[in-house]
Amino acid sequence: MAVRPAWIAGLHGGSLGFSNPLQESPMRVDHLVEPDRVHRTVYTDQAIFDAEMEKIFERIWIYCGHESQVKAPGDYWAVTIGRQPMVMVRQKDGSIQVLHNRCPHRGVQLVGNRSGNTGSAFVCSYHAWSFHLDGSVRAIPLAKGYENTRMTRDNPDCNVKRAPRVDSYRGFVFASLSPDGPSLQEFLGEARIAFDDMCDRSPVGEVEVVPVCHRVIQRSNWKFFMENQLxxxxxxxxxxxxxxxxxxxxxxxxEQRGAAPLYYHYLSTFASSFDQWDSVQTINFPRGHGLLKAYMGLRPSDPETREYEALLEKAYGKQKMEEYLSRSIHHVLVYPYLSVQSPLQQLRCLRPIAPDKTLSEIWHFRLKGAPEAIYRRSLWYYNLVNSPATMINADDLENWTKGQWGLQSRGGDWVSFHRWHGDDREENGVAYSNHGTSEVVMRNQFRAWTQYMAA
Ligand SMILES: [Fe+2]
Known part of the structure; x- marks a missing residue:
């Protein structure tokens, strides 16, 4: 349990009659975030976590899954948006809806499995109320017993509630639990490049999900992951x-064979020198989104790559092919919960559970129409770097857990983001630094966080 800082404890109730700023509406977060440091409670406090769910995760556009996860009518995929259990489902007309996974009768979840096909209707396993794929009530069994009550089928409350807004970008489906706010494209802003870069690498401009993901529970606040990515x-x-x-x-x-498989390079580049890392630029967009430029050199000149490049050239022409394959991107963050490594078709999605508990879903995709050898590169990266079984992910997980434990102590109240503070430059709301190792990344993320939380 987090220990509140003295200034909060001093303000809570007490003889001066002030209220706790964490319980005020709108919540005051100005004391918690300064331009170069943040108070540790933003990682540990349950009230702040609850407010994050309400003000951020249950309002903004949240990634539900890829269209290829629900190919046929009735295909569904259960997903959590903020604290809300939801279900993404393919409709008869081919569109996709996202419904609350809750029977309007007694509140029981309509689907218990993570994915499947529900046929032409959802049928509640408790009392057999059934619903069309769009959530509208289909039948209430033994309806006579509900006559002259408010729960008759003409009452909209008998329908399964839908997410007010659902949209997709290049096959990636998002939902928002808020009826208003920026459109999906406005929300994604410059971070749209994550999906463009991934899909443009396919000769047909599309990817398909590999329908299994690693699911890892991180014993740390979601912000550790987002900060760590850049x-x-x-x-x-x-x-x-x-x-x-x-x-x-x-x-x-x-030395022995004249060449080593590319996947050794995936790991060895992590041991690049400090100077090399410091020369890799980050780009820090509005809304906390961000991008780490390429540093791995992922364009070998072996026969398989040449075959792949020929396919892309045939599809798009030489100039576009060059443009698509030479974008300087390592990965792109959609703040506050997605990390998309487009050149290798990886996507990691956070589902926060508690201040000190975060689920990450680790996905990868196939480039439609690309040779199998190119897919193997994605699979190698998936298993060697992003999988919970690899040393890279394991080393990060250890840091984040120890970070959470450290911030729950009373050994200090502030988390420092001072590195190269004062050296940032800003153009049209985009923050840059001449130093790849600058903590401008975290400063930019907390600027967005403060805007969301103060809204
Ligand atoms: Fe790391």
């Missing part, structure tokens, strides 16, 4: 041992 200072420390070991094997194979 933290270019940590790899040369946290991932040094893994990177150096992989680099040694890669070097030996090159």
């Amino acid at each position: 933290d270019a200072l940590h790899p040369s420390v946290t991932h040094q041992s893994t990177g150096i070991s992989a680099g040694r094997v890669e070097k030996r194979l090159k």
Whole structure:
């Protein structure tokens, strides 16, 4: 349980009669976030977490899944938006709806499985109320017993409630539990490049989900993950041992055989020098989104790559092919919950559960129409870097858990984001630094966080 800082405890009730700022409406967060540091309670406090769910996750556009997860009418995929259990379902007309996973009768979840096909209707397993795929009530069994009550089928309350807004971008489906606010494209802003870059790498401009994901519970606040994604200072420390070991094997194979498989390179680049990391730029967009530029050099010149490039050239022409394959992107963040590594078709999605507990879903995709060898590269990265079984992800998870434990202590109240503070430059709301290892990333994320929380 988090310990509240003295200034909050001093204000709570007490003889001066002030209220707790964490319980005020709108909640005051100005004391918690300063331009160069944040109060540790933003990672540990239950009231702040609850407010984040209400003001951010249950309002903004949340990624539900890819269209290829629900191909046929009746196909569904259960998903959590903020604290709300929802279900994404393919309609008879081919569109996709996102419904609350809740029977309007006694509140029981309509689907208990994570995915499946529900046929032409959802049927509640408790009292057999049934609903069309769009959530409208189909039948109330033994209807006579409800006559002259408010729960008759002409009452809209008998329908399963829908997410007010559902939209998709290049096959990636999002829903918002708020009836108003920015459109999906406005919300994504410059971070749209994540999905463009992923899909443009397919000769037909589309990807297909690989329909299993790693699901990892992180014993830490969701913000640790988001900060870590663009933290270019940590790899040369946290991932040094893994990177150096992989680099040694890669070097030996090159000496012995003349070449080493690309996947050794995935790991060895984590042990790049500090100067190399510091030269990799981050781009920090409005709404907390961000981008880490490419550093891995993922365009080899082997026969398989040339075959793939020929397919892209045939589809788009040489100029577009070059444009698509030479974008400088390592990964893109859609704040506050997505990390999309488009050049390798990876997507990680956070579903926060508690201040100190976060589910991450780790997905990867196939480029439609691309050779199998190109897919294998994505699969290797998925298993070697993003999987819970790899040393890279494991090293990060250890940091985040220890970070959470550290912030729950009373050894200090503030988290520092001072690195290269004062060196940022801003153009049209986009923040840059000349240093890849600048904490401008976190400063930008907390600027967005404060705007959401103060709204
Ligand atoms: Fe890391």
